[in-house]
Amino acid sequence: xxxxxxxxxxxxxxxxxxxxxxxxxxxxxxxxxxxxxxxxxxxxxxxxxxxxxxxxxxxxxxxxxxxxxxxxxxxxxxxxxxxxxxxxxxxxxxxxxxxxxxxxxxxxxxxxxxxxxxxxxxxxxxxxxxxxxxxxxxxxxxxxxxxxxxxxxxxxxxxxxxxxxxxxxxxxxxxxxxxxxxxxxxxxxxxxxxxxxxxxxxxxxxxxxxxxxxxxxxxxxxxxxxxxxxxxxxxxxxxxxxxxxxxxxxxxxxxxxxxxxxxxxxxxxxxxxxxxxxxxxx
Numbered sequence: 001x002x003x004x005x006x007x008x009x010x011x012x013x014x015x016x017x018x019x020x021x022x023x024x025x026x027x028x029x030x031x032x033x034x035x036x037x038x039x040x041x042x043x044x045x046x047x048x049x050x051x052x053x054x055x056x057x058x059x060x061x062x063x064x065x066x067x068x069x070x071x072x073x074x075x076x077x078x079x080x081x082x083x084x085x086x087x088x089x090x091x092x093x094x095x096x097x098x099x100x101x102x103x104x105x106x107x108x109x110x111x112x113x114x115x116x117x118x119x120x121x122x123x124x125x126x127x128x129x130x131x132x133x134x135x136x137x138x139x140x141x142x143x144x145x146x147x148x149x150x151x152x153x154x155x156x157x158x159x160x161x162x163x164x165x166x167x168x169x170x171x172x173x174x175x176x177x178x179x180x181x182x183x184x185x186x187x188x189x190x191x192x193x194x195x196x197x198x199x200x201x202x203x204x205x206x207x208x209x210x211x212x213x214x215x216x217x218x219x220x221x222x223x224x225x226x227x228x229x230x231x232x233x234x235x236x237x238x239x240x241x242x243x244x245x246x247x248x249x250x251x252x253x254x255x256x257x258x259x260x261x262x263x264x265x266x267x268x269x270x271x272x273x274x275x276x277x278x279x280x281x282x
Contacts, residue, residue, distance in 0.1 A: 001047040003266055005219070005258045006030045008037035013220075013261060015040075018253045020047070043217055043257070045266035047246060051158060052126040053190055053275045055174065055210050056197070062117040064280040065207060067101070068243040068267075069110045070094040075259045084250030096267070098249030101282070111241035112173065112211030115277060119178050119206045121197040124190075126172055129156040131186040131194075138231045139201040149201020150177040152194050153228070155215070169215035170270070171226060171237070176203045212244045212270065213237045220262040239263035244270040245279075 004026040007013035017033050019026035027044055034040045056062065071078045071094045079089040083098025091100040093108050133153035141147050152174045160166030178198025188194060199206040216223050218240055226237045239260070246269030247254035257266040 002026050003045050003047055003254070003257070004030045005043045005266065006034050006040050007258075007261060008034055008040040010039050013041060016258055016261075018258060020253070041220060043219060043266065045217055045257075045268060048269040049158065049168065050270065050272045051156065052172075052244060052270045053124070053272055054277050055124055055126050055172075055208065056115070056117065056121055056277070058275075058277060060117060060121050062115045062121070062277070064113065064278060064282045065116050066107055066110055066114040067095050067279060067282055068112060068241070068245075069101075069108055070096070070098075070243070070247075070254075070256050072109055072256060072260055072264075074263075075255070078255055083252035094255075095279075095282070096243045096245045096248055098252060111238060112209050113244075113277075113279070114207050114209050116205060116207040117197050119196070119198050121208075122193050123174055123177060123195045123197055123208060125154055125188040125192050125194050127154075127156045127190045129154040129172070129188055131155075131182045131184055131188060132171065132226075133228050134180050134182050134184055134186075135228070137201065137234065140231065141202040144176075144201060144203040145178070145199045147201065149175060149203075150180055150195070150198065151175040151201070152177065152180050152182060153213075153226075154188060154194070167216060169223070170242075171213040171215060173209075173211040173213060175209040175211075176200050176207060178206075210244075212242050213240045214242045214265040214268075215240065218265040219257065219260070240265055243267035245276065246270070 008015040077090040080087040087100030093101040136148040177195040180195035
């Protein structure tokens with residue numbers, strides 16, 4: 001199953017269409033629909049690309065606290081009835097199933113998942129990759145074990161079949177670690193321990209923040225770069241963050257893939273079968 005977003009007519013690229021289907025069907029339909037428009041951008045993505053195992057043992061004691069929010073700037077709110085759900089027409093926090101999570105929610109515009117767990121829980125690479133960041137970043141937050149947030153980022157590359165030029169790249173991000181055992185440039189394998197969970201940086205209790213950054217085939221770029229900043233700047237990747245559970249609402253199309261243009265990207269279901277950590281009742 002593939003998803004396609006196309007945009008035409010610069011400079012605003014305001015002519016937008018969206019298709020979903022098997023194989024190259026949705027791309028062919030989008031191409032036909034765009035006939036007669038000018039300078040169109042076509043973004044194609046699989047709906048599912050199962051490459052990730054859980055970042056911690058699923059037998060560990062953990063609970064889901066917070067998830068990825070699709071109600072992002074510049075649009076900020078969503079009508080969840082568009083996605084086959086009940087709730088607000090101006091929801092400020094919306095999950096991967098298109099559900100309204102505004103009530104009692106904190107950290108709107110959250111770009112990953114938080115799971116609370118005991119300090120020292122083994123944190124693992126979710127897939128083979130290369131470490132592109134491992135550092136102590138001074139968050140300035142004093143309500144944790146240390147304002148120096150220990151964090152790691154790993155680049156994962158997925159290539160098409162032999163002879164194909166198709167490539168997808170994702171960066172996984174692991175934050176609030178108690179310690180980490182890798183350095184930039186290390187080649188890691190799926191399931192390899194890269195650190196231990198903790199309560200460092202902008203954190204009010206021991207937990208893992210896990211995020212996914214899409215590097216390729218974003219809303220307006222074939223390939224993007226990610227720059228890790230110095231305090232108070234963190235990184236320039238917020239516009240590329242995606243939901244690793246994919247977009248699975250009963251109806252409607254992934255809003256982050258087109259409403260935030262030129263920001264945003266199509267979210268992909270990245271967990272291998274049986275490896276998605278529970279999101280509980282969130």
